[in-house]
Amino acid sequence: MRTGPLVGLVALVMCGPLACGGGGGGGGGAGTPTSPTTPSTPAPTTPAAPAAPNTVTVGNNSFSPATLTVTPGTTVTWTWDTCSQGSDPYGGSTKTCVNHSVTWDTPGGTASPTQSEGNYTRAFATAGTYDYHCAIHGAAMSGKIVVQ
Numbered sequence: 001m002r003t004g005p006l007v008g009l010v011a012l013v014m015c016g017p018l019a020c021g022g023g024g025g026g027g028g029g030a031g032t033p034t035s036p037t038t039p040s041t042p043a044p045t046t047p048a049a050p051a052a053p054n055t056v057t058v059g060n061n062s063f064s065p066a067t068l069t070v071t072p073g074t075t076v077t078w079t080w081d082t083c084s085q086g087s088d089p090y091g092g093s094t095k096t097c098v099n100h101s102v103t104w105d106t107p108g109g110t111a112s113p114t115q116s117e118g119n120y121t122r123a124f125a126t127a128g129t130y131d132y133h134c135a136i137h138g139a140a141m142s143g144k145i146v147v148q
C-alpha cells in the first residue's frame with residue numbers, strides 16, 4: 001500500500017493529545033483539568049495620557065490648559081497649534097495659520113515671538129503666579145502659570 005505511511009503520518013498529526021485524548025477512555029484522563037473559562041476582567045484601560053504636565057498648547061484664541069501648576073525649577077514649553085487645513089475650490093488644500101504670542105503680564109519674562117508655529121520655553125525657578133496673554137488677542141486669550 002503506497003498510502004500507508006502517509007495515512008499513518010496524518011493520523012499521528014491529527015491525533016495529538018488534544019485531538020484524541022479523550023476519545024474513548026471516559027473521564028479517567030489525568031491531564032490538568034481545564035477550568036471553565038472565567039471571563040477575565042479586562043485591566044482598566046488608562047485613558048490617553050494628557051499632555052505632559054509642563055506643556056501648554058497655544059491654540060486659536062486659547063491656551064490649554066489656561067492654568068498650569070508646576071513645581072519650582074520646571075521649564076514649561078508652549079507649543080503652537082494654530083493651523084487649520086482647508087480646501088480650495090480646485091481640490092487642493094490650504095493651510096491657514098494664526099499668529100499668537102506668550103506675553104507676560106508679570107514682570108520678569110521675555111515674551112515669545114509672535115508666531116503661528118513653533119515652540120517657546122520658559123523656566124520657572126521661583127514660586128509665584130505668572131500671568132500671560134497673547135499680544136494679538138489680548139485678555140481674551142490669556143493664561144497663567146502657578147509655580148508652587
Ligand SMILES: [Cu+2]
Pocket residue numbers: 061099100101134135136137138141
Ligand atoms: Cu492670540
